[in-house]
Amino acid sequence: xxxxxxxxxxxxxxxxxxxxxxxxxxxxxxxxxxxxxxxxxxxxxxxxxxxxxxxxxxxxxxxxxxxxxxxxxxxxxxxxxxxxxxxxxxxxxxxxxxxxxxxxxxxxxxxxxxxxxxxxxxxxxxxxxxxxxxxxxxxxxxxxxxxxxxxxxxxxxxxxxxxxxxxxxxxxxxxxxxxxxxxxxxxxxxxxxxxxxxxxxxxxxxxxxxxxxxxxxxxxxxxxxxxxxxxxxxxxxxxxxxxxxxxxxxxxxxxxxxxxxxxxxxxxxxxxxxxxxxxxxxxxxxxxxxxxxxxxxxxxxxxxxxxxxxxxxxxxxxxxxxxxxxxxxxxxxxxxxxxxxxxxxxxxxxxxxxxxxxxxxxxxxxxxxxxxxxxxxxxxxxxxxxxxxxxxxxxxxxxxxxxxxxxxxxxxxxxxxxxxxxxxxxxxxxxxxxxxxxxxxxxxxxxxxxxxxxxxxxxxxxxxxxxxxxxxxxxxxxxxxxxxxxxxxxxxxxxxxxxxxxxxxxxxxxxxxxxxxxxxxxxxx
Amino acid sequence: xxxxxxxxxxxxxxxxxxxxxxxxxxxxxxxxxxxxxxxxxxxxxxxxxxxxxxxxxxxxxxxxxxxxxxxxxxxxxxxxxxxxxxxxxxxxxxxxxxxxxxxxxxxxxxxxxxxxxxxxxxxxxxxxxxxxxxxxxxxxxxxxxxxxxxxxxxxxxxxxxxxxxxxxxxxxxxxxxxxxxxxxxxxxxxxxxxxxxxxxxxxxxxxxxxxxxxxxxxxxxxxxxxxxxxxxxxxxxxxxxxxxxxxxxxxxxxxxxxxxxxxxxxxxxxxxxxxxxxxxxxxxxxxxxxxxxxxxxxxxxxxxxxxxxxxxxxx
Numbered sequence: 001x002x003x004x005x006x007x008x009x010x011x012x013x014x015x016x017x018x019x020x021x022x023x024x025x026x027x028x029x030x031x032x033x034x035x036x037x038x039x040x041x042x043x044x045x046x047x048x049x050x051x052x053x054x055x056x057x058x059x060x061x062x063x064x065x066x067x068x069x070x071x072x073x074x075x076x077x078x079x080x081x082x083x084x085x086x087x088x089x090x091x092x093x094x095x096x097x098x099x100x101x102x103x104x105x106x107x108x109x110x111x112x113x114x115x116x117x118x119x120x121x122x123x124x125x126x127x128x129x130x131x132x133x134x135x136x137x138x139x140x141x142x143x144x145x146x147x148x149x150x151x152x153x154x155x156x157x158x159x160x161x162x163x164x165x166x167x168x169x170x171x172x173x174x175x176x177x178x179x180x181x182x183x184x185x186x187x188x189x190x191x192x193x194x195x196x197x198x199x200x201x202x203x204x205x206x207x208x209x210x211x212x213x214x215x216x217x218x219x220x221x222x223x224x225x226x227x228x229x230x231x232x233x234x235x236x237x238x239x240x241x242x243x244x245x246x247x248x249x250x251x252x253x254x255x256x257x258x259x260x261x262x263x264x265x266x267x268x269x270x271x272x273x274x275x276x277x278x279x280x281x282x283x284x285x286x287x288x289x290x291x292x293x294x295x296x297x298x299x300x301x302x303x304x305x306x307x308x309x310x311x312x313x314x315x316x317x318x319x320x321x322x323x324x325x326x327x328x329x330x331x332x333x334x335x336x337x338x339x340x341x342x343x344x345x346x347x348x349x350x351x352x353x354x355x356x357x358x359x360x361x362x363x364x365x366x367x368x369x370x371x372x373x374x375x376x377x378x379x380x381x382x383x384x385x386x387x388x389x390x391x392x393x394x395x396x397x398x399x400x401x402x403x404x405x406x407x408x409x410x411x412x413x414x415x416x417x418x419x420x421x422x423x424x425x426x427x428x429x430x431x432x433x434x435x436x437x438x439x440x441x442x443x444x445x446x447x448x449x450x451x452x453x454x455x456x457x458x459x460x461x462x463x464x465x466x467x468x469x470x471x472x473x474x475x476x477x478x479x480x481x482x483x484x485x486x487x488x489x490x491x492x493x494x495x496x497x498x499x500x501x502x503x504x505x506x507x508x509x510x511x512x513x514x515x516x517x518x519x520x521x522x523x524x525x
Numbered sequence: 526x527x528x529x530x531x532x533x534x535x536x537x538x539x540x541x542x543x544x545x546x547x548x549x550x551x552x553x554x555x556x557x558x559x560x561x562x563x564x565x566x567x568x569x570x571x572x573x574x575x576x577x578x579x580x581x582x583x584x585x586x587x588x589x590x591x592x593x594x595x596x597x598x599x600x601x602x603x604x605x606x607x608x609x610x611x612x613x614x615x616x617x618x619x620x621x622x623x624x625x626x627x628x629x630x631x632x633x634x635x636x637x638x639x640x641x642x643x644x645x646x647x648x649x650x651x652x653x654x655x656x657x658x659x660x661x662x663x664x665x666x667x668x669x670x671x672x673x674x675x676x677x678x679x680x681x682x683x684x685x686x687x688x689x690x691x692x693x694x695x696x697x698x699x700x701x702x703x704x705x706x707x708x709x710x711x712x713x714x715x716x717x718x719x720x721x722x723x724x725x726x727x728x729x730x731x732x733x734x735x736x737x738x739x740x741x742x743x744x745x746x747x748x749x750x751x752x753x754x755x756x757x758x759x760x761x762x763x764x765x766x767x768x769x770x771x772x773x774x775x776x777x778x779x780x781x782x783x784x785x786x787x788x789x790x791x792x793x794x795x796x797x798x799x800x801x802x803x804x805x806x807x808x809x810x811x812x813x814x815x816x817x818x819x820x821x822x823x824x825x826x827x828x829x830x831x832x833x834x835x836x837x838x839x840x
Contacts, residue, residue: 013646013752037797041606041611041616041798042609042610042611044609044610044611047610048608048609051564087827106773118685130573131573131576132570132573132577133563133570134570135571150564185612188611203615204620204790205620205790205798206693206790228788229788230788231785231786231788231794231798232785232786232788234675234790235675235678235690235787236682238678238679238682238690239690239691241683242682242683242686244682252549254676333758404557404559405557405562405801406558406559406561406801406802406803407556407801409557409561409564410556410557410562411560412561412565413564413565440569442564443563443564443565492659
């Protein structure tokens with residue numbers, strides 16, 4: 001009898017627990033998701049590289065595809081499917097029955113129209129014409145094959161056209177008549193798209209409110225999303241704690257991440273991150289000398305600095321390509337690096353570094369020599385400070401110069417550097433941006449020119465098979481780092497912190513995907 | 526009076542020209558550039574950035590850029606923001622109201638705290654109240670705005686949850702909402718001015734109280750509060766008024782930090798973003814508006830002298 005009672009009680013408890021769990025997991029309709037943003041000045045597409053503005057517009061407009069939360073590969077969105085019949089041709093099949101937003105200055109309530117292939121053609125051409133922040137690559141032609149099919153012809157094979165979160169994935173479909181009627185400036189203030197949320201209210205740098213689009217082709221749980229402008233990152237996290245916002249995104253702040261990972265009321269979500277390394281400007285002496293660069297790489301104990309500062313918030317890097325892109329990630333490059341300060345010092349001595357005046361620092365060819373590592377603010381400042389200490393211990397008069405972003409960028413682009421903090425968001429073409437000679441004076445701030453590397457990268461960009469592309473990319477990467485053009489430090493995770501009330505949230509990557517075939521965000525009561 | 530006004534306005538014109546020149550030169554020679562920032566972006570569309578560089582005239586010498594800018598400015602065109610590709614005039618119009626609201630509410634906070642505190646401290650010289658008022662004034666002047674704002678946010682926004690930590694509501698703005706949102710930024714920005722004004726009011730009232738007309742008023746048998754508020758304070762207000770006008774500039778300067786911390790979308794926050802991005806037209810526009818506001822406030826202060834002290838005549 002007693003055993004039976006215990007069994008019944010346990011069964012009831014189990015059923016109740018399962019019921020509660022199931023209840024908790026059932027999405028609830030309603031609520032406004034409040035997202036902290038640093039600044040939203042305007043809603044014009046492709047005008048700025050601001051994550052906040054692009055995240056907001058990615059919810060108002062639909063994209064052909066979005067980047068999967070699982071493997072960073074494109075998954076269908078407005079385009080139900082696509083083919084790549086030959087390396088120069090991409091054919092997209094548009095989802096039927098998707099509608100532009102209604103109840104606005106262009107489409108009155110209930111009088112919207114369907115999104116068709118012509119809209120996609122117009123929108124791609126508009127992006128090519130207007131964008132300063134994103135590039136599609138050499139497009140030969142864009143045309144509608146029928147009402148729901150779009151064909152893109154490229155000048156050369158474009159493997160990254162759909163695989164890169166900053167190319168076609170950024171293309172937002174717009175209705176031509178809205179731009180004709182409202183003008184570019186007007187459209188940037190009251191945008192009309194076909195995305196999951198409709199524009200409701202916007203005041204530059206104050207806030208943006210977008211509401212559920214009931215005509216959307218997927219069910220939407222949230223009533224609205226409010227982007228709350230809070231420029232100060234410290235105040236953003238205070239707002240999260242006080243409940244004024246539910247989400248803080250694009251966070252590269254180790255201290256904040258460490259605080260929130262211990263707090264059970266919040267979830268710390270990560271998706272991708274950025275490459276962080278040291279770069280040499282190889283156009284200036286003595287960094288034009290391989291042995292000097294190699295010597296510095298040997299003196300630095302990167303593992304120790306990484307463990308001390310970054311720890312579980314990143315991954316030690318040995319090359320530039322991160323694990324989340326489909327090509328180039330090469331952990332075997334670990335073998336080309338070694339921590340050997342004695343060998344480093346010998347190399348320096350061989351190349352004219354000697355303490356001639358006994359001040360404890362090495363002079364170069366008899367003249368005082370300083371290593372100034374230029375950087376912008378971020379976790380790397382601590383790492384670089386450790387590096388500077390390590391270099392000073394070995395006799396190199398090193399220091400870290402933390403600069404304002406605009407000054408740092410200008411110094412790098414103008415080549416006013418020797419040793420500098422090098423980073424990229426480690427997207428698919430980050431390596432090309434940093435080391436291809438065509439990018440000198442732009443994102444190739446190493447001023448590095450190597451015909452063999454250029455050839456390998458150019459050839460890679462004609463391969464649409466990622467296994468072939470990856471082999472060429474790895475080969476180029478090996479040459480660059482064997483020549484010590486840069487010293488990879490680590491990949492740092494980018495975090496999104498959200499209240500535990502927010503369910504099914506995926507951190508932004510090439511757009512802020514709240515409603516896709518993979519996830520659909522909802523708020524617990 | 527009207528002659529004086531016209532003369533004052535005419536004097537303002539070369540001052541404003543000078544300001545535009547100094548700011549343009551400073552920004553042009555300062556390190557960093559918006560174009561470099563764009564180019565260093567790994568996804569940059571170089572062709573369109575080059576087009577933008579030509580459109581903005583960045584390939585011209587700085588003085589040619591300045592003359593081009595001034596030519597447009599004289600036609601009422603403040604140019605387009607590099608970062609946002611929007612007309613600067615329009616962006617300023619959107620934000621100026623918020624900065625005026627913040628500056629006025631901070632001024633109100635400062636005056637409401639400082640004048641009574643200063644007058645009572647003067648009347649009760651060397652009393653506990655006087656020392657307390659001096660202490661409050663010292664704290665107001667000494668605590669930096671960015672620090673005070675974070676303390677207020679943590680105490681009243683986070684711990685007690687009484688007030689919102691953002692400067693303005695995003696939508697559905699009502700008067701009550703506005704007051705709640707503005708309370709913390711106004712206290713922060715107004716506290717420094719309150720400190721200065723308290724000390725000044727105290728000193729001015731003490732000086733006025735030793736004047737013959739106050740002695741006369743007392744000898745006529747007037748009650749002390751009438752002597753204090755009707756005779757002494759009215760005369761003591763003149764330097765206070767001048768200081769309020771002069772401090773308006775520091776309120777605008779303080780707004781740059783306070784608006785950023787409290788997410789209050791005004792000219793301060795706009796200029797901060799502009800400086801970060803080296804958005805020259807936007808920096809020029811915001812600085813010019815700050816300068817014009819300062820000059821106008823000083824003009825208004827001059828006019829107010831007549832009301833406070835009827836002996837003053839502008840002829």
